[in-house]
Amino acid sequence: MIKMEDIIREGHPTLRQVAKEVPLPPSEEDRKILKELLEYVINSQNTEVAEKYGLRPGIGLAAPQINISKRMFAVHLEDGPGRQHSYALFNPKVVSHSVEKTFLTSGEGCLSVDRNIPGYVPRYSRVTLTGFDIDGKPVKLRLKGLAAIAVQHELDHLNGVMFYDYINPNDPFFEPENSVPIE
Ligand SMILES: O=CN(O)CCNC(=O)c1cccc(Cl)c1Cl
Numbered sequence: 001m002i003k004m005e006d007i008i009r010e011g012h013p014t015l016r017q018v019a020k021e022v023p024l025p026p027s028e029e030d031r032k033i034l035k036e037l038l039e040y041v042i043n044s045q046n047t048e049v050a051e052k053y054g055l056r057p058g059i060g061l062a063a064p065q066i067n068i069s070k071r072m073f074a075v076h077l078e079d080g081p082g083r084q085h086s087y088a089l090f091n092p093k094v095v096s097h098s099v100e101k102t103f104l105t106s107g108e109g110c111l112s113v114d115r116n117i118p119g120y121v122p123r124y125s126r127v128t129l130t131g132f133d134i135d136g137k138p139v140k141l142r143l144k145g146l147a148a149i150a151v152q153h154e155l156d157h158l159n160g161v162m163f164y165d166y167i168n169p170n171d172p173f174f175e176p177e178n179s180v181p182i183e
């Protein structure tokens, strides 16, 4: 299982690399990695397991964060009563997005960043994502809200981008125009 010691931190060059496409159909090795990414995210949201293994909670995890520079990530979150999302994708891609932007008023955090960086992170409000599931089957997802934000945060990891790259240095709490905050 993935533990905190497996997660690389700011300064590690892999976090700033563009990750490589995963050859399809996925190898057993790549399927195992993707399953472990999803397992970490689910474990980290289970209070007993997270406490037992000292896992910092997360709603997503991308392969570069465990020093594997391959285009895959997992997301597991609840964005409303009984509205659960669980995605584990190879070679994800945003194929279209809203003009409108959104941001979490609480800002964002990252398991690869051992410090709090306050500020709004502008993201597209709605995204259409294509990718391939754990069996290599093509998937197309239309996401909004926290799910849309989370997949954009993970996709950034595949392109060497960190959430704080988007925070306005002169005014971290600047509200971009045409943007809708999410409390
Ligand atoms: O890349 C994934 N992580 O670093 C896991 C830890 N961060 C979070 O769970 C998190 C927190 C707030 C907003 C977003 Cl969008 C995310 Cl993703």
Ligand code: NI
Residues within 6 Å of the ligand: 109, 110, 111, 112, 153, 157
């Ligand atoms: Ni992150």
